Amino acid sequence: MSYAVTTITAQLLILLLTLATNKVAASSLSVSEYAVYGQAVLLSSLISAFSTSGLQNCILSADIRERVTLQVFFFFALLISILLFILNEIGFVAEYFLLDIEKYMTPYLLFALPFFYQIFIFKQAVVINGGVRKDFVLLNVGNSVLCSAFLILTIYFEKFYLTFAFILFRPGFLGLFMFSEYIKKIDFKSLLIHFKDLFYLNKVFGYLLYGVVSTSAFYIYSAIARFVISEAYDLETVGYFYTAQRLFELLLGLSLTYYSSYYYRKISSISDLKLVASIVLKTCILSLVSFLFISLLLFVFSEEIILVLFSKEQLPAVAFFNPLIVNMILGSLVYSIGFSLVAKAKKSTIIILELLYLVCFVFLLLIWTVN
Incomplete structure (x- = not known):
């Protein structure tokens, strides 16, 4: 803690x-x-x-x-x-x-x-x-x-x-x-x-390749989200999404910093998988409670937060708070589980899963767009 x-x-x-x-x-x-x-x-x-x-x-x-x-x-x-x-x-x-x-x-x-x-x-x-x-x-x-x-x-x-x-x-x-x-x-x-x-040196290149794939996937998801919004709305609305997304990225970065550093170091040094599973479960519960509390504050004081951190002109960004709140809560849980997998699972397996998830995401998006 x-x-x-x-x-x-x-x-x-x-x-x-x-x-x-x-x-x-x-x-x-x-x-x-x-x-x-x-x-x-x-x-x-x-x-x-x-x-x-x-x-x-x-x-x-x-x-x-x-x-x-x-x-x-x-x-x-x-x-x-x-x-x-x-x-x-x-x-x-x-x-x-x-x-x-x-x-x-x-x-x-x-x-x-x-x-x-x-x-x-x-x-x-x-x-x-x-x-x-x-x-x-x-x-x-x-x-x-x-x-x-x-x-x-x-x-x-x-x-x-x-x-x-x-x-x-x-x-x-x-x-x-x-x-x-x-x-x-x-x-x-x-x-x-x-x-x-x-x-x-497969282990080193495994970490390197996984890092590149996961980083690329993140920017692809972000680019797709912005493209979908720009197709459905105007450029001004995309700007409001950027504002809200930036705020939630900074908040989620608080947990990412911990999970990728001390948490990962602790998980890496433990060989007992049952103990690892116990730590991951407790961390997930703590993350869920913490980010539910943060989400409540964001929901109640959304307009005040935009006015203090940005400007009056950016108030329409509040419309994107609800989906981004859900994404933030799930994202923190994913970090908790994900970094334990990076520590213990084969990098090739994780890379394949990451790429399959990305392909499925794009495929479902295309079907949803066509329909």
């Missing part, structure tokens, strides 16, 4: 800093600059999600060596860096994210981003394994405090090109100061000699 309080406390502080920084940006930047601000946040979130997928769970697993994990993920970061640079050069980022990278910074900076995101997640996993809860709060909140301070300063001095750069670095800002620690953990000489041996 103390670990859950630790992670939720850290996430709540980060959430408050994020909302405060967003408020400063919204009130200080021009409409076009704020639009670029939002798109840059989206781009950095996507890069961070894909480049670190499965890394923390892999390091927290007792049966995989830390150095082997980092060597595999180092090559993955390199691949993401090259792919990201190419996508920017052929105009993909400009077309789909509406971002002209060269207008604000050199595109070569894109090569560094996946590495700094990985360094931060690597350090976070090391802190979790150390079991010092204070260090977890200091690392995560410290990262948010530093970057938020720099963002606000660049906005105050009207240096938007620096604001843009700090937005991209924000998910792993402290990784800038931990680069040497990351490099020391990788044996480059051994890595070059035994490069082909890395591809036989």
